[in-house]
Amino acid sequence: MSRSPQTPAIDVRYVRDEDVPEWTRAFSTGYLRPSVEGAADYMRVALADDRAIGAFDKGRCVGTYRSSVQELTVPGGARLPVSAVSKVSVAGTHRRRGLLNRMLDLDLRDAQQRGEPAVVLDAAQYAIYGRYGFGPATQMAWFEIDVHRAGLHRQQSGDRSDICLVGADEYFKLAPEAYERFRVAQHGALRRDTLWWQEATGQRIGPGSTWTEPFYAVHVDEASGDVDGLMCFSAQERWGAMLPQSPLQVRDLVALGPSAERALLRYAVSMDWVSTVHLPFRAPDTLAPHWLGDPRAARITALSDFMWLRILDLPRALSARTYSTEGAVVLEVDDPVGFAHGRWLLEGGASGATVSSTSRSADIALGVQHLSSLYLGDEAATRLAELGHVEELHPGALRRADALFRTGRRPWSPRAVSSEHYGQAGLG
Template sequence: MALEIRTIDDGDLTPWVTAMRTGFLTAPTPDKEEVEVRAAGMDLARTQGAFDDGRCVGTFRSHPQRLTVPGGAQPAVNAITNVTVSPTHRRRGVLSRMMARDLAAAKERGDAAATLVAAEYPIYGRFGFGPATTSAAWEVHITRSALDRRYAGPECGGRVDFADGATVREHGPGLHERLRAQRHGVVDRTERWWRFATGDLPSPMGWKEPFHVLYRSPEGRVDGLLTYGVEDQWTAMQPENKAVVRDLIAVSPAAERALWHYLFSVDWITTVTTRDRAPDDLMPLLLPDPRAARLTTQADLLWLRPLDVPALLEARTYAAEGSLVLEVTDPDGYAAGRYLLEAGPEGAVCSATSRDADLTLGAGALGSLYLGDESAVRLVAAGSVTEERPGAAARADLLLRTPRRPWCPDIF
């Protein structure tokens, strides 16, 4: 029997979750509660399964997402997640067929781009995606930092207080929206995200209650949130506990300094680890000895696939005034064309043109350049972009690069 790719219905939920867990190498059989919790957050019209003789062997789901781009606009994009193909059914075009169906629907809806987080790097470039943000993980050895740990509250006159899950659900969403307004690369968080993060919904991945800390400015405004867990460890009756940062949101430098200083000053904590932080995070610079913060991982996180090039390029602002003609190649056709970009700090106009191209690049390369993290000059040197006119790559970098690097703190 030929493999069938189709949109799933309620009766497919348990086998679909089973196939997803199998693909992600977790215990394959879900309990009833997990299926119900997952189903409540799924749009079945955007959820696909691959079936072989009635057995689900592939999973694919997408959902609406808002992505902050340089300048603060938040175009609608198509976020892809829960992608698996069972090991028994690889190399049969299962992922290609599910991806084609989803991207066609996203294009028809008018989404400017598609996004995903790639577990394996080589897979998604062939579908027109390019890595668009970089994520960093740190390990901080507090005893080597030369930090004065005699903590007496924020020096700015604000305050730091513990909070419970209900308080975080009250203040966290608005705080995160303020962060999104000022930091490109950040994606929106749903109410379900906050409920999972605070234990109000049972997480399929398991959950252990963390500590939540809010920073309030001297005027009483909530400008920061820190969520962390602690791994208990003692050696020869000496505490050597590790704090594991799950989330740190700060919308002012004062809030960021106050939350890090608080955490670095907690008694019994000798090591702090983080994940999914910005590649240009301020944290090491807040230590008297920045070498105490060791970069343990730096890797791509958010991948972006252009679907509507004019809409995407017109959504963001640019560092300088200038124009650029881009020849975008795309075997799937969604982004293919030659486009004139006339850009500046106030915005841009992008339209089809017959002018000679300045740069020729694939959809994935455009995805990598779009948020400003990658360099066109670098991609030309690597052979991923062709410079048709001398100096065009440098001009592209002048327009596209941003003072702070894009940051996506969330895996979806």
């Protein structure tokens, strides 16, 4: 995998406890954040169950890389154990010397040894990860809703007995369980652990953070009494010549069904004094605009690839998901590192799949990064073929692959906005 000239004098290895302050400083610098007192202790807690890798040049940390234990919901609802990569940085003084190559090489090989079938990450830059076998697997859209054009009638947005505003402590009690139910039905979703919820509710605030207390709303299903929707949001009071012009930022909104999503969105859009609602991190096929009287009031302000995925153990990954039709396809997969390389017979259907190595002639040929893009159902083999990334070896094979892999609704990897990152992708 190492294609750039290496610098053997630089030690690439797992981080030990005594390295954490230096590693934290290097990560902050790489992400253009100031180093602050107490950051290392805060990071130490976050890294407790993770693998942190560092590149060290004469004891000074010049590269950082983190790999966390995660679970990814795949089409059909199975939860695939994956590594989630974050905190990737190389010091500006040490770039283009192959340090990222070496850190990723170490992590991917160890992930494969641990038996993890795939790795995911949120890519800060499009150009970096394709060479390592990652492909964009989900997209995200940011919306800006012009409240005055939304065309909501009072009776659609008035008093709501099904929505409760709660305090941070109560949200912390209610939200994790509701999110657990949500994520099993949402392919593309990742687990949120206790630390995640502590940070989302201000119970754990990083040193130097600009945390401001948000509002928390839950939607309760009237029939069951269960919480089936969560919304965390902030707003700023702003006026212009006696006219309210307050923006409302949805930091997080997940719902277990369309009616909870509709109720929470309409609640946000119908709040007195609010003129604009910012709704980030949605799947591009979100229903959100359609809960407004006029869907055009919701403008997309950003549309981008988002979560990238890399298949390591092809039979295990492909047999974990379900497929939209009953059918078979033979895939010739090119993986320069070898993990997923080979010719594979995929026989899939609504209840799962079997995947085996085969000597049958292949239907389509593609690189592992493009198979990884197909995996969650967000990409089409036909489209990748037009881009020159997939080769059809038997007539009709692309159509068959599309019918198998595509999903009715697109995958979604919901993320939440922390206050200091509002307006950015908020990579952590």
